[in-house]
Amino acid sequence: MDSKQIQYILKVAECQNITRAAEQLYVSQPALSHFISKAEEELGAKIFNRGTTPLTLTQAGEHYVKTARMMMALEENLRQEIDDLNNSRDxxxxxxxxxxxxxxxxxxxxxxxxxxxxxxxxxxxxxxxxxxxxxxxxxxxxxxxxxxxxxxxxxxxxxxxxxxxxxxxxxxxxxxxxxxxxxxxxxxxxxxxxxxxxxxxxxxxxxxxxxxxxxxxxxxxxxxxxxxxxxxxxxxxxxxxxxxxxxxxxxxxxxxxxxxxxxxxxxxxxxxxxxxxxxxxxxxxxxxxxxxxxxxx
The missing domain is CATH 3.40.190.290 (D-Maltodextrin-Binding Protein; domain 2)
Structure with missing residues (x-):
């Protein structure tokens, strides 16, 4: 799970639509679909139920998104704390x-x-x-x-x-x-x-x-x-x-x-x-x- 993969998956989960997420990420819809398929292959489980409208998370997808959000928050807080130290903690x-x-x-x-x-x-x-x-x-x-x-x-x-x-x-x-x-x-x-x-x-x-x-x-x-x-x-x-x-x-x-x-x-x-x-x-x-x-x- 790298930060780009997390960003893309979270955006799709937020939009509940691959086409809309692709527009907001400035990537093509086929490229984003391929990216999700590759992420699911690495995970060994489906992240999204593609047969539903709007798009919904599978049980594995719910765990992925919850963990991904925590990782993003940890990364953001790490940056914030380092910035605090570098900038007189403002x-x-x-x-x-x-x-x-x-x-x-x-x-x-x-x-x-x-x-x-x-x-x-x-x-x-x-x-x-x-x-x-x-x-x-x-x-x-x-x-x-x-x-x-x-x-x-x-x-x-x-x-x-x-x-x-x-x-x-x-x-x-x-x-x-x-x-x-x-x-x-x-x-x-x-x-x-x-x-x-x-x-x-x-x-x-x-x-x-x-x-x-x-x-x-x-x-x-x-x-x-x-x-x-x-x-x-x-x-x-x-x-x-x-x-x-x-x-x-x-x-x-x-x-x-x-x-x-x-x-x-x-x-x-x-x-x-x-x-x-x-x-x-x-x-x-x-x-x-x-x-x-x-x-x-």
């Missing part, structure tokens, strides 16, 4: 994350990163975690920062830190004393009014799973796409809310409500950095991940 890291994560993480990590990599630019693409996943998958960002709950298993992930999800109330609730903060039995809030995130939100799915597990039936009086909105509604006395600890840290100076852990052990999830499976991290990207992880150590 370049750009495209980082996908929510505006809340950007506000809570980047001011603490980026000053040190800039000291270490003064010629590397960080470009953020801020959106919801589902869009962050899609942007990583489609190559629009290099790294994504998301909760590692119900995320795509086709992506590689590194845990950055553990985050507790907290119950917010404007009034005292029946509770027990905990090591860090008081905690409430989740079953005690069944039937209470809740301000919750919308159903397409990852946190909402995690909260609904806990409600279902414990037989809790909340009365949803308000739905929002914004964690800070449901937090402020809870502090106003309108309803209870469940938000990440990050939101509590950011919003406490604005209005200080009652904050409770959910259950004696608390309700936690991991926040992590995700990347494509075929992408190899550069030295600068590895360092950025270490600094983001250190934010909550």
């Amino acid at each position: 370049g750009e890291i495209r980082l996908g994350l929510s505006d809340m994560r950007a506000t809570s993480l980047l001011p603490f990590a980026l000053p040190e990163f800039r000291r270490l990599y003064p010629n590397v630019t960080i470009k953020t693409v801020e959106s919801g975690s589902r869009t962050v996943e899609d942007n990583v998958r489609n190559g629009l960002v290099d790294l994504g920062i998301i909760p590692l709950y119900d995320y795509g298993q086709d992506l590689c992930a590194k845990v950055l830190y553990d985050e507790e999800l907290l119950l917010v109330s404007s009034e005292d609730l029946p509770c027990e004393r905990g090591n860090v903060r008081p905690w409430v039995d989740i079953e005690e809030v069944t039937g209470r009014d809740f301000a919750l995130l919308t159903g397409d939100n990852r946190l909402r799915r995690a909260v609904d799973a806990v409600f279902l597990e414990h037989g809790v039936k909340p009365r949803t009086v308000m739905e929002s796409r914004n964690n800070m909105t449901v937090y402020m509604l809870a502090t106003s006395g309108m309803a209870l809310a469940i938000v990440p600890e990050t939101v509590v840290r950011m919003m406490n100076p604005v209005r200080i409500p009652r904050i409770y852990s959910i259950g004696k052990s608390g309700f936690h999830w991991n926040i992590g950095a995700i990347r494509r499976e075929d992408a190899v991290l550069s030295g600068a990207q590895e360092q950025l991940i270490r600094l983001l992880r250190n934010r909550y150590l």
